[in-house]
Amino acid sequence: MSEYPKSPLMGQMMSQPLLISSIIQHADRYFGSNEIVSRRVEGDIHRYTYRDCHKRARQMANALDALGVRIGDRVATLAWNGYRHLELYYAISGSGAVMHTINPRLHPEQIAYIVNHAEDQFLFFDMSFLPLVEAFAAHCKTTKGFIMMCDRDRMPAETRIPNLMCYEDLIAKSSDDYAWPLFDENCASSLCYTSGTTGNPKGALYSHRSTVLHSYASAMPDALNVSARDSVLPVVPMFHVNAWGLPYSVPLTGAKMVFPGPALDGKSLHELFEQEQVTFSAGVPTVWLGLLTYVGQNNLKFSSFKRTVIGGSACPPAMMKTFRNQYVIDVVHAWGMTEMSPLGTACTLQSHHMSLSDDAQQSILEKQGHAIFGVDMKIVDDMGEELPWDGKTYGNLLVKGPWIVSGYFKNEGGDVLQDGWFPTGDVATISPDGYMQITDRSKDVIKSGGEWIGSIDLENIAMGHPAVQQAACIGVFHPKWDERPLLVVVKKPGAEVSREELITFYEGKIAKWWTPDDVTFVEALPIGATGKILKNRIRDQFKEYKLPTA
Ligand code: AMP
Numbered sequence: 001m002s003e004y005p006k007s008p009l010m011g012q013m014m015s016q017p018l019l020i021s022s023i024i025q026h027a028d029r030y031f032g033s034n035e036i037v038s039r040r041v042e043g044d045i046h047r048y049t050y051r052d053c054h055k056r057a058r059q060m061a062n063a064l065d066a067l068g069v070r071i072g073d074r075v076a077t078l079a080w081n082g083y084r085h086l087e088l089y090y091a092i093s094g095s096g097a098v099m100h101t102i103n104p105r106l107h108p109e110q111i112a113y114i115v116n117h118a119e120d121q122f123l124f125f126d127m128s129f130l131p132l133v134e135a136f137a138a139h140c141k142t143t144k145g146f147i148m149m150c151d152r153d154r155m156p157a158e159t160r161i162p163n164l165m166c167y168e169d170l171i172a173k174s175s176d177d178y179a180w181p182l183f184d185e186n187c188a189s190s191l192c193y194t195s196g197t198t199g200n201p202k203g204a205l206y207s208h209r210s211t212v213l214h215s216y217a218s219a220m221p222d223a224l225n226v227s228a229r230d231s232v233l234p235v236v237p238m239f240h241v242n243a244w245g246l247p248y249s250v251p252l253t254g255a256k257m258v259f260p261g262p263a264l265d266g267k268s269l270h271e272l273f274e275q276e277q278v279t280f281s282a283g284v285p286t287v288w289l290g291l292l293t294y295v296g297q298n299n300l301k302f303s304s305f306k307r308t309v310i311g312g313s314a315c316p317p318a319m320m321k322t323f324r325n326q327y328v329i330d331v332v333h334a335w336g337m338t339e340m341s342p343l344g345t346a347c348t349l350q351s352h353h354m355s356l357s358d359d360a361q362q363s364i365l366e367k368q369g370h371a372i373f374g375v376d377m378k379i380v381d382d383m384g385e386e387l388p389w390d391g392k393t394y395g396n397l398l399v400k401g402p403w404i405v406s407g408y409f410k411n412e413g414g415d416v417l418q419d420g421w422f423p424t425g426d427v428a429t430i431s432p433d434g435y436m437q438i439t440d441r442s443k444d445v446i447k448s449g450g451e452w453i454g455s456i457d458l459e460n461i462a463m464g465h466p467a468v469q470q471a472a473c474i475g476v477f478h479p480k481w482d483e484r485p486l487l488v489v490v491k492k493p494g495a496e497v498s499r500e501e502l503i504t505f506y507e508g509k510i511a512k513w514w515t516p517d518d519v520t521f522v523e524a525l526p527i528g529a530t531g532k533i534l535k536n537r538i539r540d541q542f543k544e545y546k547l548p549t550a
Contacts, residue, residue: 018212021094021180028054031254038082038259041126058178060091063170071096076120078102081259084149099190101239105529112139137161185209194338203409210403214341215248217374222348228254235283241342266294277304284312284531314456316463317366335368341403345369367437375401391431397424446475467497476545487516517549
């Protein structure tokens, strides 16, 4: 694959491909008795070790072989975070096939579309998804069989699903005598479709090399900072960009793994955090909102939880402060995307920041952070000209690096790179010392009188008001300015606040012309399949909205 020149004197190091199977081999050999704990779809708690996981992954690899799965074939999963899903991460990719994780929150028609687009040969699913699989299985053109991830006694007596098999049967009849094959590290390892709020979803096709490099980099102290002394609970689903790589980086470091299964409500999460002495977790802001509300209402604390990574959408500063001030939990704000495996930046302080005031440190930590080694970034204007890193000028954010896509699966969308850089679709500033801050998704930017207003800032300020649970800011039509900001708010249960109070709340916090023209209150905001607020839905809902200033 290398298109670069060679030297007359090449290095003399072992040429060993970077393969995903090496991670589980390492975890077994050096951390074999460390635990993997899962809250199962069945409702109980399951415990075993990395050694057990590796053994069953080898059995499953033999089972896949017997089913006729070959190198490069796509095998899909529709499953929550759990030990069987982890076994498949290694069995499928480790044997050379391609692990295609599907988001079960998608509509059955969308699932059938991506199964057919990916040409999945087999599909594994958690038993709670039986009705969902029944709804689309007949439309899967290439899928030769479906495997329900459960014991024999949980299998349905009757089903419309063609060639339905039982996961534990496959394991039981397969030997664990399996040698992980060696192949080129650039072979495809896994496939993840983008959330695709517009148009059809597109596939990001990761390689063994990109995944192993991302695992190394993401575990570093100024990124996720995972070590063998941690107990890690990935709240972020294994069907959303491989749970930000934690199914690889956690075994790689030997940390204890704790899987929450489908129970992502505040009560279940808090119980598991305490029971398994979780030290580190990761997830999108909407999940943390549920946990913080539950913990707050019930006057609870965390006895072991020390650090969490929040990303996927902007972490409201108010949430960061609640974590830190009330529970002494550090929040690392991180940014990335499906196309980036996903990690691009993480926000941590450097020694020279230690003498700054708390407020100054906080305002750095609210940014999305600095690039982790392996990722490079720049901001450009609409003509592609690079913009200065002054912390004020904002532009289109472009990235490059070995775990960033060079194009989409099956070349969907054509040539996406701009001079070798991937356009993220985000708008950002970068400070002189390299801290990036997202002002908006380019399609969410509010265009007022030829200038841009970043909706994230406006939302963050609103979320700082004690009566506001959630806020989204959108541009709505204005006859003079094209668009003006409308703030859509969900109030905290039992709390009261008026439109005028919220508009006054912006005074002194932002340029006056950025202040929302109006505020409207709703019961709930539409949330998408990956836990993000769906701005396009809100825009549709308020398409005809008449601003008082119009
Ligand atoms: P996805 O591919 O579904 O993970 O979505 C990636 C997009 O989510 C990015 O391009 C950003 O628009 C958004 N995103 C991810 N992390 C953050 C963050 N920390 N702050 C703001 N937006 C974020």
